[in-house]
Structures are given as structure tokens and as C-alpha cells.
Amino acid sequence: MRPLPYLRRLPPEMITEADRLKVPLFTISSDVQFVDLMEPLLERIINAEHWRLKRSIEIHRRFTELVLDGKGVNEICRTLADLLESAVVVEDASFHLLAHAGGSTDPHRKETILRQGTPHRVLFDPQIQRTLREVEAKRGPVKVPAFPHLGMSRERLIAPIFAANQVLGYISILDHPPHNEELAFMAIEQAALVLALSIAKERELSEVEGRVRGEFLEDLLHGTYGDEAAAQRRARHVGYPMQGSHIVVLVDIDDFRGFTRARQISEDAIQALKRDFLRRVTAVVRASYQRALVQGRSDQVVAL
Template sequence: MGPPSFLDLLYAEASRESFDEVVARAERDRLPEAEVEELRAQRRVALRLREQFVRQRQREAELSALYETASDLTAIRDVDAILSAIVRRARQLLHADMTYLSLNDETEGASYMRVTDGALTAEFRKLRLPLGTGLLGLVAQTGAPYHTDDYQADERFLHRDYIDTAVAGEQIRAILGVPLVVDGTVIGALLAVHRTVRTFPPAEISLLTSFAAHAAVALQNARLFEKTQAALADVDEANRQIRAHSQAVEVAASAHDQLTDVLLRGGGVADVASVLADVLEGALVVYDAERRELATAGDAVDVPVDLADAIREARGSGRSVELEIPGCGHVYVAAALAGAEHLGTLVLHRPREPLGLADRRTVERGALVTALVLLFSRSVAEAEDRVRGELLADLLSGRDTDPARLVDRARRQGADLDSPCVVAVASVRGLDRHRAAQVAARHAGELRGLGGDHEGQVVVVVPGTDATAVGEALQARIRGAGGSCTVGVVTSGPGPKAVAAAYPEALGCLSTLLTLGRSGEVSDPAGLGLARLVLGDAGPHELDAFIADAIGPVLDYDERRGTGLVETLEAWFTSGSRPAETAKALHIHPNTVAQRLDRIGRLLGAGWRDPARSLDLQMALRLYRLRRLTGPTR
């Protein structure tokens, strides 16, 4: 049995050393250098895939924990169990040595431990910190996240002896803390610690923030339930209100069950919108961060006001915002947030009665679920973009010299390289490089092509033969994203080799456009006119193509009809564009000259007499005569 292949190692989740051993064995066996080099290339690809698999599994574990936490929120009567699960899962997912959650006591001006997981000492579980003291007290007071690589050595925080003693007893070094916020008020903090010095990457901060949001939802639900229970002891009017409120809580629990089910079965934004519109008896529209519509459920109404202020308020408070718009019923705006990042906006329209408090919490919970769905979708899309970007780089740079393999890789990504293609290279302004590459990749994917960033330029390769149309479509997408671009385009034959050969020509078109100051234009080599000959490679083929592009319709007409339009056009330019002089030179009547010029205009199109165009025509006529001396041009 031979040595394992890289695919076998990937399937077995082998260590990196196992991949290196395959190459080392080939070197020890003195295989040909070409085969060893091929194995090295395969090892690089396999290791990239292995790293991507590891990141994907980690992301799936994070989402699974968040989904399980969201499911636990249905047990709104057992807050301690929910908070314990949140602290436990946060510790597991962040691989922390200990996690704990504190609640603020405003009367005493302190924050006290409510739940811990991984604590070593009983003293730490009973710790109370004055607001502003230590890292926990600072988070609980300011409502801002804080982290430190080594708490004992960090002089940013106000240290107290009894706190430092408790921290030393737990052997705590690195700490990350995020606030618990309810209705814009800080009620406590959620913290994760390590007993070694280390840093906290942004992904861990965002993840702990999401857990803190779940904890705040659980606490808020418990408070609502406790208010309902207390109201049961009141008079008949209070009992009526309790029944209504209890019904609203049941509706909220039902909505949460359905939203949890959407998460667990991998539903999308449209599924979330459908659940909320049905439960809340309204119409709902979900927008992305740039206010592009993502999903609609129910008979949505176009809100006739700018939502910017409402979205800003919803982002700051974490709560839904009600808009008072005459003639539009009741409109509510909620922001879908992941930490401080704004991922989308929910707009709910209720034509009749306004939402109660519990129903508004359901809208906000729906916004939280929407944020989770969008985060997962973005993670998947980014992974796909990386794979497609690597394929585009291999295609254009020629690193992968196996055409069949490139075609197969493209086919697996939904791209077609078997048909004639258009290669478009764009210089983009007004968008950062990453955003421009994203827009190009999405646009190309919709056309069964490839797109992204290559060597600092935005490139798309899509099936088709109308190069100008492809360039203009790309330009429109960049413009729609808030940028502008100049685009060089070339039509290539089918297959990776033809595409790779067309890329430098498209890049040359772009460079020529920028050199000529023609920013914002789209052009193929033919559209460059005389500049193509002056700035490009002017061989016989390029000369003939230039002649055909400039005066080809006139040459074809003369050949079919036996007319003398080319001779007339030459005489017209020679005479300084004077009809009488042209007629005299050709020995024909001026009316005949006018008729021929009219025919030339219909063949060449409007603007043929413009100075820049006429220069191209005169050069083409001269080259046509010279080429006839060396051989036929058509």
C-alpha cells in the first residue's frame, strides 16, 4: 500500500507534519524534481484547505453555541439556568480558564458576582467591586468593553488590595469584559479570563458581546414575567391587563420558538421576516447596512421619511424605535447588530393598534436573530470569495498550467471557461480595494464568471462576446456601490490559455485610457483608435484591425456596390472638407458629393466629422493605401 495522498490526510484531519512527511519521503526516494515540485505545490494547496476547514469548524462551533443559547431563552422562568449556560458556553467557546457574570447594585454603587464558571476559590465567587474599580467595575460603570493582556501589571485600572488578592488567588492574568445593557442602562458585565498572559482578538470580543446580549435578553424577559406575576394580585382591571400581558408573553415565546427553529434549520433572512410578520400581524422589510432590500414579508408600505435618525437611535440603544408618521399607521425600526457592527435594519409596519412592550421585544429579538443569520451568511460568502479569488489569480497569472484542472475548478465555482469570455480590468476610485473586489466578485458570479482583485486592479472574467456591454455593466455596479471606474475590456476565445492571454491586452487598454486622461470610460482595443497604434504594438494584424474598425463599413459598401465612397472620403479630407473642391477633384457634380457624404455618414455613424474622429479616419485611409501596396487588407 502506497503512502497516503494529501486528500487522505485531509480526510483523516492529520497534523501538518504528516503533510510535510509526504514531500520528505519523495525527496528521500529521489523522485524526479518535477514530481517533487508538484507535490510541494499540492501540499501548499492542501494546507490552505486544512486551515480553512479548521476556521470553518471553529465558526460552526461558535454559531452552534449561540443557537443553543438562543434556544435556552424560551425557558424565561429559569434565569439562573440560562445565565449559567451562557457563562459555561462562553468559557468553552473562548477556551477561557474562567468566565463570570456580575450584576450592578446601584444602591451600594457596586457590581457583585452572580454566576461563575471555573472559579477556584469561594472568596472570588462572593466578590463585590465598587463601580469604577478594577476592570470589572470599570466595564460595569462605563458600559464599554475593556481587555488587558496582564491585569496585575496594567496600571490603567484602579487596584484595591482585597481585589488584587482575590485575583491572585485565582491566578488571573488576561481579562476581557463586556457590558450587559438593558434599555440603554448598564446592569452588569460578562467577563472571560485566562491564567496566562495573552491578547484577545476582535473575533473573541465580538463573540463575548453576543453572549452578553443573550444574557441581557434573559434578564429582561425575567423582569417582564415577574411584573406579570406581581400584577396577578391586583384588582379586576389589573387582572385584565395581566391576561393581556400574559398573552403577549406567550406570543413572544412562540415567536422565539419559531425564530430558534429558523436558526437551527439554517433558514435565511426571508424566513425571519416571515415569522415576525405573521406573529406581529404586520408587514416587515429587512434592509442591509447600505439600505438595500434583503427580504419582504406582508404588504409592506414605503415609509415616506428618512430612516437615518431612527436607525442611529436604534443602534445606540439596542431597542426598537417607533416612528409617528401620519397616514402610515405604526412603524417600528430595529437595528441588527453584532457587537458595535451594524449589519442590517428591520422596519415593521402595523396598520392598526401599536405594539405592546413584549411585542417590541420580539421585534428586537428578531433583529438579533437576523444579525446571526447575516453573520453566518457573510462567513460563508467570504470563504467562497477566497476560493474564487485564488482561482482567478491562478487563471490570470498562469501559476496553474493545467487547463483541464482550471476549467474543472471554475465549473465547481459555477463559472464557465468553456465559452468565449470577456476580460475586463478596472481602475476603481471612491471604494476601498476590498469593497471593490467584493462588488466585482458578486457581479461576475451572477454572470457565471469570476471576479475580484488581481495585482491591485479589479478584474472580471465572464462568458460573452460583447466586451463593451460587460465593461459598462461592471461600471454600473461599481457606481451603484458608491465608486467610479475606468475599464479596459478584451474578448477572448474559450479556455484558460485564451483568457490568460487576453488579460495583458485588457490591462494595456486600461493603461492607455488612463494615459490619455480618459478616466471613467470603457474601451476595447478598437475603441482606442489611433492611440492603439501609437501606444500599443502596431504589427500588421493591428494595422488591419484599425483600418477595419475605422473605415470598414465604407470599404464593404464599395466592394459590394462598386461605388467610390473611399475615393470621395479621401478627396473630401484633401480639399479641406470643402464640397466644391471635392467635386472638382473628382470631376463630379457637387450634389453627387453631398449624396456620397450623406451615405458615408450613415455608414460611419454620427460624429464622423468631429476632429478626433476625422484624424482616425484620415490615418486609416492612408494606412489602407499603404497596406494595398504590400498586400490585400481584407
């Protein structure tokens, strides 16, 4: 502000309002030219904008290359951690760990990696549930405060991974550079898009493989596999060892229809529950028997 020659001093009301809005006020004498003040300021602003533009182009290029090269979740996670120089965790929609990169001393992050997913005591905490609803509603990155009682000692950025209006997972960023938060948000959005493509692709491949293995399992159980040579040939194709003894396991959800009816769960949510049930049972079975055949049957899962 240049008060003279119109004002002797700034009005107190102006100063009060500037303080309320946290806007700095500077007074200069009448012999100072505005251009002498503005030129260095504009130069700094332009340089900063140029740097941000350059970084945004680099981020876009890196993630575009990942898409074109068909890279998976682990590579995308590492790239995001490198770009932001931060610790990154990627989890699926049920908060099972998919990938992590970078280092951090945050206790919650360490526990998540150790347990291969977010612990239930954290996931079902009321504050975390509210935060997750906010993240899903915004459909973009949200800054989440620290929750020391849950081991989350630092604030973090969390973003959903969306595809076809369905949450496929979440990205969590720790220790992001505070002076480049705008770029961090943009990088996370780019990463979420690329991860959505990668997860959807992996899911499709898994479903195709699962159908082939599932059909073989059903044929074995119903005795419709043809002769022994055909069974051996199909077993080799899916990598299942036919020699030795075999055990059939059936896992069933008691009164699943009553459960869904009582809670008035939508069909989309029902199908999501069935997929999650199949995924969980498959993970438990294959933790002990890597090449087991697993097949979903509505609210049942059968394994061999």
C-alpha cells in the same frame, strides 16, 4: 379615592395635578368595598399579563427553532411578519433589500421592493439620517414617524441588526398592532438577533466561496493554473464555463487612499467601504453574467 369621612370633596390641587399627569381619579362612596373594585381589575391585569407571557414564550420558541434549523433571512422575515401580522422589510447595512414579507400600501415600501432597496433620495434625506443615527445609538427598535414627503405615509418601527459592534442591516415594520407594541418590540429584538446570526453565517460562507473562486481567477490571470486539465477541473468545481471568449474587467476607485486620508476614515470604515464596493460591483456583473468570477484587490475589483 374615598373622600369621606376625612374629606368632603377632593382638593382642587389634586384634581389639577392628576389632569396634568393624565392620571384618572375616581371617587367612591363609603359603603363600597375596595375589594369589590380591585378583584375584577386585578383579574383583567393578570389575564393580560398571562397572555403577554404566553405570546413572548411563543415568539422566543419560534425564533429559537429558526436558529436551530439554520433558516435564512427570508424565512426569518416571513416568521416575523406572521407573528406581528405586519409588513416587514429586511435590508443590509447599505440598504439593499434582503427580504420582505406581508403587504402594505405604503408608497415607500412599494418603491423599496421595486428598486430592491431604499432609494438614495430617501436614504440621504436629513431627517432620515438623524433617525438612523438614533436607531444605531439605541441599538434597539425605534418608532419612526411618517415622512409623507418621502412616500413614508405611516409610522413604522425600525431596528438595527448588530454583530460584533457592526451594523449588518435593518428591520422595518409597518402596520404593527398598536395595542401590542410591547410584544412587537420584543419580537423585533428577537428577530434582529437571529438575523445577525444568519447574515454572519451567510457572509462567512460567501467569503469562503469567494476565496476559492478568487484564487482560481488570479491563477488564470497570472497563468499559474497548471495544465489545461487542471484548469477545466477547477472551472467545473466553481461552476465557471471555460468555453467561448472571455473578457477581463478591472474596476478601480480613483485616489482611494487620498479620499480616506482627507476624511480621516477609520480602518474599520475603510474595510467596510471596500466590502461594499466589492459587493456592488459583483451584483452589477452577476446581473448579466451569473457565473462570472469576481475578486477584490484592495480598492480594485477584477472580474472575468
